[in-house]
Every structure is written in structure tokens, then in C-alpha cells.
Amino acid sequence: MRLLIVDDEPLILQGLIKVIRKVAPGGTEIREALNALEGLEVMKNYMPDITITDVNMPEKNGFEMIEEAREQELCSRFIILTGYDEFEYVRTALRVGVIDYILKPIDQEEIAILLERINKELPPASDTDYTRHASRILAYMQVHFRKDLSLDHISQIMNLHPNYISSLFKKETGQTFVNYLNGIRIDEAKKLLVSERDLSVSSIGEMVGYDNKHYFAKVFKRYTGTTPGEYRKSASGEADC
Numbered sequence: 001m002r003l004l005i006v007d008d009e010p011l012i013l014q015g016l017i018k019v020i021r022k023v024a025p026g027g028t029e030i031r032e033a034l035n036a037l038e039g040l041e042v043m044k045n046y047m048p049d050i051t052i053t054d055v056n057m058p059e060k061n062g063f064e065m066i067e068e069a070r071e072q073e074l075c076s077r078f079i080i081l082t083g084y085d086e087f088e089y090v091r092t093a094l095r096v097g098v099i100d101y102i103l104k105p106i107d108q109e110e111i112a113i114l115l116e117r118i119n120k121e122l123p124p125a126s127d128t129d130y131t132r133h134a135s136r137i138l139a140y141m142q143v144h145f146r147k148d149l150s151l152d153h154i155s156q157i158m159n160l161h162p163n164y165i166s167s168l169f170k171k172e173t174g175q176t177f178v179n180y181l182n183g184i185r186i187d188e189a190k191k192l193l194v195s196e197r198d199l200s201v202s203s204i205g206e207m208v209g210y211d212n213k214h215y216f217a218k219v220f221k222r223y224t225g226t227t228p229g230e231y232r233k234s235a236s237g238e239a240d241c
Contacts (some may be wrong), residue, residue, distance in 0.1 A: 001028045001119050004048040006039040008057040021113035025119040036060035043074035050077040094096040134172040145184045146209045185209050187221045201228045
């Protein structure tokens with residue numbers, strides 16, 4: 001389980017981490033943030049299963065952070081942590097859809113039971129991670145396939161190890177990273193060869209990410225069984241019919 005703790009008071013934050021690390025289910029990974037803005041930034045890469053957050057923080061309060069995180073689909077489970085036992089806080093917490101509302105200082109047994117319940121409700125961690133990471137990577141490739149993409153480049157963008165990404169591709173697509181990328185590029189090239197007849201084959205190759213026209217032709221033939229020029233002629237003949 002991936003857990004994020006957000007509190008603007010460093011000493012309290014470290015105390016929370018110590019307590020929660022002690023009582024959290026085995027395998028729980030904990031990250032921290034000192035305010036709502038930092039919390040949102042951490043969420044973008046970490047994508048926590050659950051966020052425990054203070055309410056009263058500068059610039060953005062806990063409720064505002066929750067609403068923004070939900071809008072951006074960064075996290076869907078939240079526990080409000082505050083020193084205020086007031087109905088208005090409870091009502092606001094319920095409105096933004098938090099899981100629970102806990103008063104400081106936290107009760108170890110209470111938070112242990114709550115985290116264990118949440119952990120049991122989560123899908124297996126490996127499946128959750130693979131699905132989330134695969135969705136982000138595949139979406140990125142669909143937009144940026146024209147760039148000089150590589151496993152190292154993707155690993156830096158996604159903050160994931162290249163070996164993990166390679167394994168992920170085999171599991172989610174049945175293909176290697178290179179084969180999947182070539183598939184996207186060749187599919188786009190086929191469309192352009194038909195729709196952009198004024199453009200040369202080498203220009204289309206460059207548009208889909210291949211700077212070398214000979215390499216483009218080689219990859220194209222490997223995936224389609226024909227050269228780009230032959231594919232264009234064949235498609236033109238079909239269109240005339």
C-alpha cells in the first residue's frame with residue numbers, strides 16, 4: 001500500500017510517520033509532504049493509494065488539496081487529520097468524500113484498524129501498480145511517439161526503472177517496448193501515406209519518428225510486408241476502385 005502523509009508542522013509530521021510506520025500493514029510505503037502544494041506534486045509521481053492530511057495548512061488547506069487531487073485523479077482515498085472536533089469539519093470532510101476523520105493526537109489502535117481495513121479493500125499491489133504505470137506510459141507514448149523515445153527516456157519521465165518498464169510491456173501488451181513503439185509509428189505512417197500524398201516517403205518517416213529513410217523502409221516492411229512506396233500505390237489503387 002502506498003501512503004502519503006501531509007502536515008505543515010515538521011515535528012508533528014515526523015511523529016505521524018513514526019506512529020503510522022509502526023502500525024501500518026506490512027509492505028506499506030510511506031511518503032511525506034509539508035504542505036498541500038507539495039502534497040499534490042508528490043501525488044503526481046507517487047499516485048498514493050491513500051493520503052492522510054492535516055486540514056489547516058498555508059496556501060491550500062486539506063480540503064482544497066483533496067478536491068484538486070480528485071479532479072486530477074491523483075488519489076481517491078483520504079483520511080482527514082485535525083485537532084478540531086467540530087461538526088463543520090466533519091460535514092466538509094463527508095462532502096469531499098474522505099474515508100474517515102481522526103483527531104490529533106491519533107490513537108494507534110484506531111489508525112491501525114483503519115489502515116488494515118483499507119489495505120484489504122485494495123486490489124493486489126502489483127496489479128494496481130502495473131495497471132497505473134501502464135496507463136501513464138502508453139498514454140505518453142501515444143502523444144510523444146514522434147520523439148526519440150527510449151526506455152531510458154521513459155524511465156526518467158515516469159521515475160521508474162527501465163527493467164520495470166520492460167517487464168511491464170511484456171505483461172500488459174505482450175510486446176517489447178521497441179515493438180510497441182514501432183507499431184504506433186507504422187500505424188501512423190500508413191495513415192499519412194494515404195492522406196498526405198504530396199509528402200515524400202522520407203518526410204513521412206521523419207514525421208513519425210524515423211530520421212533515416214532506409215531504416216524507416218526496413219521497419220515498415222517488417223511490420224506490413226511491403227515497402228512504404230508499395231503500400232501507397234496499393235492504397236491508391238484501392239481508393240480508385
